Amino acid sequence: MSDVSQPRNSYLDAPYGLASWLLTKDHKRIAMLYLISITIFFAIGGLFAAGIRLELLTPQGDLWTSDLYNKLFTLHGVVMIFFFLVPSIPATLGNFLMPIMIGAKDLAFPRINLISWYLYIIGATVTLAAVFTGGLDTGWTFYTPYSSVSSQTAVTTAAIGVFITGFSSILTGLNFIVTTHRMRAPGMTWFRLPLFVWSNYATSLVMILGTPVIAITVLLVAAERALGLGFFDPARGGDPVLFQHLFWFYSHPAVYIMILPGMGVISELVAAMARKQVFGYSFVAFSSLAIAILGFLVWGHHLFVSSQSIYAGLVFSIITMLVAIPSAVKTFNWTATLYRGSISWQSPTWWVVGFMGLFTIGGLTGVFLGTLGLNIHLTDTYFVVAHFHYIMVGGAIMAYMGGLHFWWPKMTGRMFSDAGSKTSAVLVFVGFNLTFFPQFVLGFMGMPRRYHAYPDEWQVLNVLSSCGAGVLALGYALPLVYLTYSLFRGAAAPANPWGAKGLEWTIPSPPTTYNFEAEVRVDEPAYNYKSTREVHVG
Amino acid sequence: MQGTVSAHDGGHDAHAHNPNLQHHFYSMEQQLEASTLGMWLFLVTEVMFFGGMFLAYLIYRVIYPEAWILGSNHLNVAMGALNTGVLICSSLTMALAVRAAQTSNRGAQIRYLLLTMAFGSVFLIVKYFEYAEKFEHHLVPGRHFDMTLPQAGQQQLFFSIYFMMTGIHAIHMIVGLGLMLVILTMAWRGRFSASYYTPIEMSGLYWHFVDIVWIFLFPLLYLLGAHYSAH
Amino acid sequence: MKLPFPLLPPNASTVATEVDILYWFITAISAFFVVLVAALVVIFTIKYRRRHEDEVGADIHGSLVAELTWTFIPLVLSLLMFFWGADLAFRLARPPVDAMEIFVVGKQWMWKIQHPDGTREINQMHVPAGRNIRLTMGSEDVIHDYSIPAFRVKMDVVPGKLTTLWFNATTPGTYHLFCAEYCGTNHSGMIGEVIVMEPQAYEAWLSGATGGPAVPPAQAGEQLFAANACATCHSGQPGAIGPNLGGLAGAAVTLTDGRTVVADDNYLRESIMVPLAKVVAGYQPVMPPFQGLLSEEQVMQLLAYIKSLKPAGPAAH
Amino acid sequence: MSQHAPVTPVSTYVNIFVALLVLTGLTYVVATFDFGLLNTPIALAVAILKAALVIVYFMGVRYNTPLTKVVVISGFCWLLIMFGLTLNDYLTRAWIGVAGR
């Protein structure tokens, strides 16, 4: 980032040197640190995925041993969930944008923000240590008694890694909540907040209320393995299903940690790309809270065939239906926002369109699974695998990529290749559907998940899926190329390249260390495009 | 757009020169409110953290009521009660230490902090003796557990939960003592006064929280079987 | 049209069609919404594409009527799915009373099956078509899951308790049997087949099957009852150390702490493995625990024996 | 407990302290009697009361903003959600009378 026109005092080069980055308390730099780390973990997780899909090209388990295969999908799940998707949007875009969007100079606790990154790195290192000292083969769900008694792999180490990373997540959530409550600029009332802030706020609630429970849960497993204590051990009368309750008490809400920030990004992007007030602002805002709260009441839908009481199943099933409603409300509001908008065909829109289709499919197949009688046939099959990839890869990552492109000029001060981004969006969309749609069909036919070998008659669909994964990988590798390129050769970005509304677009790209030179006072609602003409592009 | 950038006071002037005001806050008021909220949120995460263990306790107690009573009968109620008293004393001295900061009384701060730490240490020492006793009686789950006890398996569950909960509580006490050491040095240097005492106040919240956990652990673990032994 | 590879699972049980109807119903609703959303998004992006650089969208803020509409319609539809699915689930959960009972034991990594006449097999389950069949399942180590996609049924097999699954196979043929809960290294090898036969063929198969002398589970249970000296305490005589087990299965039992529980399979299992967990009122807690001494299969046989006892007890047998 | 909150008199702290000690003694004594099913509710009620005293007085919640109060209360609500919905499973397991359902 040597040449031209960046403001000399941008946060990127205010203090120089590696130490100034590793000890920074600037939320924007920490966001960049996170960006780099999660990209690495995405690539690692993707590498494991490639291993999975290669094995599944043939029905016989002939490429890897079954042990290795089990480690591959376990580590794929663990890395993608705990080290990529959970921190992805909040810790990068959220970290960068939350303070700016509300007119603050930083998050409430800058030092804690840095600590949270270090915890993430330590947790990740410990987990990687587990990978190299025996791996991990429990599935990302760590089900007991397999994890606590039976598995021969480095479960204890991995559990401690996840435990530590949990605190990183807790601290980020805590920081965001306090920031939203206490750091808003004068005039930035709750109903003037950008919807991205609302959704990150809701996410943070889930983080601080749920994450401690997964922390203690994996700690109990580690203690059971390492210290000989017994919590879930059937030989001592322990109930393995209790572990599942504890695990899903966090891990269901955690799926909303993964999607809510994405929903926030989509709200921002829809408004900016259509230059229009988000349809039903308060419904979209409150639906985030509704998802966060109701999301805590449905975890039992992962236990429908686990020998949980069927009456508990009833309760969890009906609340699962209810939690789908706020997502429906959001989907329709985004669609309605496009109506009579002025829709740009620049690349962020392409990611948004992809998100809308894939998220809807992913969400609706969740409703299949939440239906009590149907879940019995579909659970633990590839139908579930397809469901969650549709939401997490098709939904959350699509949103993340859209957001990353949209705010890239602000974060780096550089414009990227719009054509590159569009190509990548199309590749991802096509590759994604090719990879995961056949899995719905496989799932309905009964192909169990976590299978290293499968009956011959399912090969065609599996090959399709593996080919799709190749296209998908290309789609994800491409941005790596042109975004990196843009850092060195990209045109300098103006303060407001999209002609969008929002405090972040009023300051230079990239911003200065404390974001705003003077105090900010807000006097209009978010997405106030109607009186716009004279304002944009400063 | 919204960024009508203006010079706005926001209480800026009143505290502008307080050396304890961090750059990204506008006022001491805002800084204090942020810390308080942050601390309480942190305590909520602690509630959920211990909550996971309380859930395990609750469920197994529902399934194995008898084993729970048997297990609880092995605990030393007198020591548990003593420790409850000790912790309550430490909470009082902690509250008084914060009060001493509010009234800018450096000597009292130091005195009360030292007392708090003393009580905390007594708690840990008593705990040590309790643990030692459990080791001796083969009540530590695992290979050496006394399998001749009735419902030995289920009692192991009870003791697993007992050791996990009290163990993590004890770790919190140790962390608390470390925290107190930091606060003590700060108090020593006269950092706290009526105009700024956030760190001591926040540490106090933490200390009281750890006390509250024990307030629940004591009846749930120790007193459960007391009326049986009294017969 | 016949594809060289299947896209749908075989349909071979009475509930399969019911499950499929619900599946296609939800698929139809989902397809409707996916198409609706996708079409609107595409149409809007094209129709309202930005014409010149300074253009902004129309100043529309929202509409309460619209919000209520698209809250209410999905709500009604999803509640419909819920009730339908719940009703189906209860039918899948409650085995008919006349069902024939087969025992299944899962262990890393095989399925052991025992028929009512004592015939055993491994990783294969022969069943007669047109009969209600109830599986009582236990696990020797970790959690497994007994899954037969062609029947649309599946149930976890959990260590430390017994679980139940039932079906009524309609079409003779051979179907996949999977372990659907991850259970370690050879999870994907813990597979087998379910062979549905005409009832006569099934009877013939039973009598021709090898695998050792077939002792019916209840009879094996009786032997175990004697071998483990259960009868010394459970003689059924008045004044015996332990309660009379005759007629116990399914009856209500009062415990020392005043609670009343129903003596279902898991209660009986627990009474044998961990007797002191629930002590029957009027008795001393003296029964020794058999956890670790009896295998899941033996417990199932003991249960079969206990269930076969007339109220008068073992003596009258 | 904002900067301008009134300083609590020492007597209040001491009173609360005494109350806590008395309540501890009370649970101890009460536990030696058998109230049957009421044993646990009584012990818990006393513990909750003690915790409430600590939270309200020692931790000074009464001088805090409504937001802090909401935070405190919601923490315990979430605990109840976790307990409640898990118990919802365990307490209804035998209802249907089919093992494992």
Ligand code: HEA
């Ligand atoms: C980001 C992650 C994410 C998200 C957001 C969701 C969202 C949802 N999930 Fe998913 N889920 C996972 C990730 C996620 N899930 C993962 C990882 C697993 C597997 C874990 C494992 O076992 O490894 C899983 C598993 C899973 C199961 C258990 C399957 C099993 O193992 O048996 C269930 C069951 O109910 C379920 C349901 C739902 C529902 C109802 C939603 C809802 O929130 C979806 C709501 C959205 C919509 C409904 C779409 C938009 C609405 C409309 C267009 C209007 C029309 C709507 C109606 C008519 C209802 N999910």
Ligand code: HEA
């Ligand atoms: C965020 C979560 C996330 C993401 C992004 C993905 C992404 C992918 N997942 Fe995965 N997946 C899970 C979460 C996720 N998954 C979880 C939780 C499980 C369950 C685990 C369990 O059962 O315990 C699972 C399981 C799972 C299975 C089932 C395994 C089994 O049950 O046996 C399969 C099979 O196809 C699969 C495939 C894929 C594929 C093809 C991708 C692709 O989208 C990946 C594409 C990405 C890349 C290929 C990398 C990106 C490329 C670059 C950045 C280029 C640069 C790289 C280099 C130069 C090295 N995943």
Ligand code: CUA
């Ligand atoms: Cu047994 Cu999987």
Ligand SMILES: [Cu+2]
């Ligand atoms: Cu879920």
